[in-house]
Amino acid sequence: MSDAEPAAERRARAAALVRAQQGADLVVLPELWPLGGFAYDAWSDGAEPLDGPTADVMSAAAKAAGVWLHAGSIVERDPDGPVYNTSLVFSPSGELVHTYRKIHRFGFDSGEAIAMGAGQEIVTAATDFGTLGLATCYDLRFPELFRALLDAGAQLLVIPAAWPERRREHWTLLARARAVEEQAYVLACNTAGTHGGVEQAGHSLVVDPWGKVLAEAGMGEQVLTVEFDPAEVARAREEFPVLRDRLLGIPAPVQR
Template sequence: MRASLIQLAVTEDETPEARRARAAALVLDQRGSDLVVLPELWPLGAFAFDRFAAGAEPLDGPTAAAMSTAARGAGVWLHAGSIIERATDGALYNTSLLFSPEGQLAARYRKIHRFGFDRGEAVLLGRGERPVTHALPDTVLGLATCYDLRFPELFRSLVDAGAQTLVIPAGWPDRRRDHWTLLARARAVESQCYVLACGTAGTHAGVRQAGHSLVIDPWGEVLAEAGHDEQILTVDLDPERVARTREEFPVLRDRVLGR
């Protein structure tokens, strides 16, 4: 299974409309991949809190339409990162979108853990209520977003639901980049899953982004890592490696608490 992570630059000198078109073109360039991943809140910027309300979209809004077309054009499963979703009742959510190679919205995940400590996302957005997995032909995806990475309970729930590949789009700040790489590897090791952690590059709302997107195998080995700038990582994954790792080192069967 070939996976491509698009570490998209998010800067204030590019409009959401222009970035949407550029992201779609980058997705189309990934023909031949099976799964393509974009970062968290790339249309607006994860720290552009003052733009959340004005830039919110319904699930059939312009970003979803552009990503549906791009997924279909490239013939890929597309985890389109996340958008600020405006629900039918007016509530706002940080919502990840997964499109099939036919361009259908196959799954959505509303971020459960909202960052901000009583500011920003934590007070502006609603909280997701449930973990989400989705089966692809070669693997089962478990969906999480950015700050979720700090909460291992979510990933235990995803493993219990059958997840074999964890997809984590993010807008992680550079000042905590060491936490990003450490926690991504920890989630891979404890879950015995592949981890596809796709962050943003650039600077927006005065916050420099960490970049350093990662592809990590079920043993915790880093297969690919980006730098700070916009970059695309493409890695061939062996879906059978998850089952082999769990069989050769069956730590998950020794769980006692939380079952």
């Protein structure tokens, strides 16, 4: 993806990639791909409603391919509030069935942290092949979110991102850590190219519940096709039942 590519052309190209995945069960796109994850100056003018141009083309593409589609995220314009970093999930019929507003906003005192509102809801999506737990990019650094998704029934954690190259090792390390912690599949889809002049890490990856990387892309734009058995989640949790030993409360310190 290049900063010079207009949003309309990106949508058309992404839709063609989705349509080409006919026969797949699930297709995942990265974070904020229509405008760019670091393209702060473009967000206000390029924000769109949930029934805007990106949703239109992604709905049609999901229906044409007959797939579940996590269409990455858009800059959502809420007429009654701020803009949000919002993920869109479509059913194989093309219906927009779930949205997730990113909870943890990156940038500290700049960028997304001040330009966007924070989501408030934990979101899962029931599919024919298991329950998806939805998170986005910087969320990956907050394990408490993933424990909440686990408790909500998530078996496959889907994480679109616009993660920069300079922190690529964190991206792959944390994706594997979340898979091991929750004994779940992690489908982590990252951007390639440049966003707002920031080089992206690429390296999308699929990790199984044991932390094994089943497939990993390079730095360039790439389509990963991965076959895996969703039943492995239940097998892993039964064979190594670490989750039953969770202690939900930490005792208060003893005063001496």
